[in-house]
Amino acid sequence: xxxxxxxxxxxxLPLPELAQMKARGDKIVMITAYDAPAGRLADExxxxxxxxxxxxxxxxxxxESTVPVTLEEMIFLTRAVTRGAKRPLVIGDMPFGSYxxxxxxxVGNAIRLxxxxxxxxxxxxxxxxxxxxxxxxxxxxxxxxxxxxxTPQSATKLGGFKAQGRTADAALKLYDDALALQEAGAFSVxxxxxxxxxxxxxxxxLEIPTIGIGAGAGCDGQVLVWHDLLGLYAGRAPRFVKRxxxxxxxxxxxxxxxxxxxxxxxxxxxxxxxAMPEDELAAFEAGLVSRSRG
Ligand code: KIV
Numbered sequence: 418x419x420x421x422x423x424x425x426x427x428x429x430l431p432l433p434e435l436a437q438m439k440a441r442g443d444k445i446v447m448i449t450a451y452d453a454p455a456g457r458l459a460d461e462x463x464x465x466x467x468x469x470x471x472x473x474x475x476x477x478x479x480x481e482s483t484v485p486v487t488l489e490e491m492i493f494l495t496r497a498v499t500r501g502a503k504r505p506l507v508i509g510d511m512p513f514g515s516y517x518x519x520x521x522x523x524v525g526n527a528i529r530l531x532x533x534x535x536x537x538x539x540x541x542x543x544x545x546x547x548x549x550x551x552x553x554x555x556x557x558x559x560x561x562x563x564x565x566x567x568t569p570q571s572a573t574k575l576g577g578f579k580a581q582g583r584t585a586d587a588a589l590k591l592y593d594d595a596l597a598l599q600e601a602g603a604f605s606v607x608x609x610x611x612x613x614x615x616x617x618x619x620x621x622x623l624e625i626p627t628i629g630i631g632a633g634a635g636c637d638g639q640v641l642v643w644h645d646l647l648g649l650y651a652g653r654a655p656r657f658v659k660r661x662x663x664x665x666x667x668x669x670x671x672x673x674x675x676x677x678x679x680x681x682x683x684x685x686x687x688x689x690x691x692a693m694p695e696d697e698l699a700a701f702e703a704g705l706v707s708r709s710r711g
Contacts (some may be wrong), residue, residue: 422427430465430506432538432560432604438465438637439626445638447508447628448646451477451494455643456501466628467502468540468640469495471510471570476644483569488515489527495534508562509536513570520539520553527554528563538604542568544594548601555602563598565591566632578655580610580631588615595619595627607640608632612655631657 438445447466450456451473473494474486488511495509509530514525523541529627530536538560541550547563554561556695566581574639582588592615595606605626608616613633620627620636629636648663678684693701 424461424607427504427692430504431559432472435605445626447638447640449642450498453494453497453501456498460502460668464505466508467498467505468508469498471512472642482572484513486512492529492534495530495536495665499535506537509534509638511539516550520549523550524553527559529557540564544598551598551603552601560604562605563603564607565594581589582611582615591615592619595623599625600622608636667673
């Protein structure tokens with residue numbers, strides 16, 4: 418029997434509730450989603466945050482990295498998720514190239530994700546010059562989530578999809594970056610692929626909640642990618658993933674069974690077809706006979 422809570426929805430979760438959850442020590446649950454059914458299911462399961470992540474580039478669109486996904490594609494996906502998810506805050510992820518150029522570019526494109534995508538808030542990657550982008554977006558009254566550690570949009574510069582902050586200097590830089598992003602107005606910071614001790618110390622130092630992915634249990638919340646959590650692909654997942662289902666296997670089995678049924682004549686059965694009143698059928702047959710005569 419399912420132990421899944423059913424129904425949340427109703428009113429939108431107020432953004433300040435996240436900081437209150439941190440203060441109470443209640444863990445925040447975040448998951449990615451890329452379409453309306455996933456948004457609805459995540460809502461019914463009671464998550465607080467849904468990220469329409471640029472991971473869509475890889476898990477939905479078949480790219481090798483997150484870099485190629487466009488703002489238009491992210492708006493399209495975000496629009497779909499917000500049709501399904503009512504209560505969780507939906508975070509529109511700003512794709513590579515949509516905020517690096519200037520604060521004006523960042524604010525303009527954050528507004529597009531909110532107005533056209535229906536996102537409640539946005540997320541962007543990085544610190545340094547990106548702190549100014551976070552400040553500009555926050556000062557435009559748009560909630561902005563930061564993302565440091567392994568930032569997939571800069572994976573090439575980082576030397577691949579590798580854990581970050583594993584030396585004292587690198588860990589201190591992450592710590593300083595997190596404080597700077599909080600000061601700039603971020604409502605939360607994602608810490609990706611960071612040693613658990615470092616993530617814990619950053620979480621304790623910040624008033625805003627941290628959301629970890631591969632950053633240990635000391636974060637104020639956790640995020641996993643929909644496809645990772647559900648086992649929606651075969652093969653190895655990153656170390657930090659816990660698989661809660663093996664849906665790819667179930668889908669593969671179901672499609673193979675369907676193909677076998679079609680080829681063997683076991684599908685469709687009478688219950689899958691529509692009947693016609695007998696007199697209409699007789700008239701149809703008579704019509705065919707008269708057509709074939711001339
Ligand atoms: O795009 C994404 O899915 C993300 C999460 C991994 C945090 O940024």
